[in-house]
Amino acid sequence: MSEETKKKGISAQPSVTIADVYDAARCLQGVTTKTKLIVSPFFSDVSGNEVYLKPENLQKTGSFKLRGAYNKISHLSKEERAKGVITASAGNHAQGVAFAAQKLGIKAIICMPATTPILKVEATRAYGAEVVLHGDTFDDAFQKSQDLQAEHGYVYVHPFDDPLVLLGQGTTALEIIDELKDVDAILVPVGGGGFASGVAFATKAVNPRVQVIGVEPTGAACMENSFKRGTVSTLGAIDTVADGCAVKTPGELTYSFCKEYLDELITVSEMEIMSALLFLIEKHKLIAEGAGVLALAALNHLPFKNKKVVSILSGGNIDISTISALIDKAMIARGRVFCFAVQLPDKPGQLLMVADILAQENANVIRLEHNQAMVTDSFKTVQLEVTVETHGAEHISKITCALEKAGLSVTKIY
Incomplete structure (x- = not known):
């Protein structure tokens, strides 16, 4: 465990149980939306499986990130709330933290890469948060947030490497299993690993038979890189249209959870991501961001057929210029x-x-x-x-x- 992790009070193997995920679900009642599964005849036909979409792109703030952010912030003490909270995010966690802080009456400072789509920046500010733009990647913004935390004493709300955040994300799995009790596999995107950790942990605790498969973009496959090296490792560079998953280094906590609970890790190409986005728009009239369709892009890589598969659409915060460019590239590729x-x-x-x-x-x-x-x-x-x-x-x-x-x-x- 790194000294930085120890200073933040995060255990590499925290003592958490499925009861903690159910507690998070109760905490989120009335705050988040229980997004209902959507049957997809098209993706079922092309993949040879019975495919369902879990549309977290329709969640409040446009992504699953609200689940973990609210669960974390709601557990802060009166003294911690008075200090205010800070985080770093490529966009979706930013909105989750800003929304939760506003709802709970807490000051929020969000550090975001300067390359973050303007839609996500303005949406974060609209929830009352102070936005600091810094660097070109999440890792640059993360370092800035660490500096500001040390200077001002804010409470840190990590976008993925935190037990309470992880447990909040795990509530997504509870909803899936409750609605589709005979689900065979769940596909979940991987950035820093918090979403995949929470979903995998909750799924295996409720029904170990269900496979949980993580999906990364080839241009930012930090978890795959760490798995291969046998320890948390940092990519030299990242390049992907899935900006929500543009993370160089996974968390130590999330690395241990993903290593233990994920059944498989799949990487998908940029063209597969863009093609999945275009198909989602054409066939379901749904808008998602690049990271949001990773679980769809992986359907053709599955090593099985005739199973009930849930692909989680993790987010839909994408600006018009970006979606236009992605559609154009996908049209050319096809x-x-x-x-x-x-x-x-x-x-x-x-x-x-x-x-x-x-x-x-x-x-x-x-x-x-x-x-x-x-x-x-x-x-x-x-x-x-x-x-x-x-x-x-x-x-x-x-x-x-x-x-x-x-x-x-x-x-x-x-």
Whole structure:
């Protein structure tokens, strides 16, 4: 156990029981929403399992984080409440702490990475918290929060490495098992590990038969890295669209819980995350953030079929510009958008010829740029850049062949 962990009074193996999770559930009554499971015919078909969604993206404050934050803060003594609370967060824990502190009449200071989506920053401020933006990653913001705690004596509300936070997150599992008593597996995202720890601990305490599978983005797989090394370890760098899971170092407490209670750990690619997000919007008309769909992105990696599986949608706090960019990238990855360039003789009728070919191939033009200045080797040639909607890789291939058959050289841009 590190000296920092000892100073915060956190045990690597705290004495907690399932009764503590039920106590947390009682504490959260009237504060959080019991999000109901949603059957997903689409994700069931593609995964070969009976898939249910646990929509914590519809939770108050937009994510599961309120559960742990409120459970922790509600247990503070009168003296601790008078000091105020501080934390670091990439966004969702920030809103959970801010909401809980406001409800309980406590001052809250939240340190967030400067790269945090503006939606999460403004939502946190709207709950009355003081926001301090610092650094590019959660770990940068965490260090800033530690410095401020030491300077001002605030009570620290850790986003994942705290027993009371972990127990609050575990109430999610109680709701799942209560609603779907014959559930076979629960998929839960992993950032710092608090959510996965709480869900896995509560699940195994209630029904050890149920598998609990953690899911990490490949670009920020800090728990997998630590498992491989056999101790809590820090990634050199992280890069993922799942900003809620962009953590370099898991907690010591959460590492021990995940090591003991998780049945498996799966990593998913950025394209799998973006594709899952797009499918969720298309098939269920639900909005989630990158970290929120990790459990959906992992469905095709499951080593079993014909089981009842719950994928937890952990959060839905995503701004319009981010979701637009993610959708665009997912559309490109799935062959739904094709952007290409061709050089044409600078004479009448050439643009119409390209348009006719695209129309014959049922390609809908969504953007077109006709640029003579882009061509430097001939004043008689222009470059045409076209973006079209397509139906997949085969359709893109047919369009390319048709253009080349007409004597045009096609350069794929994306």
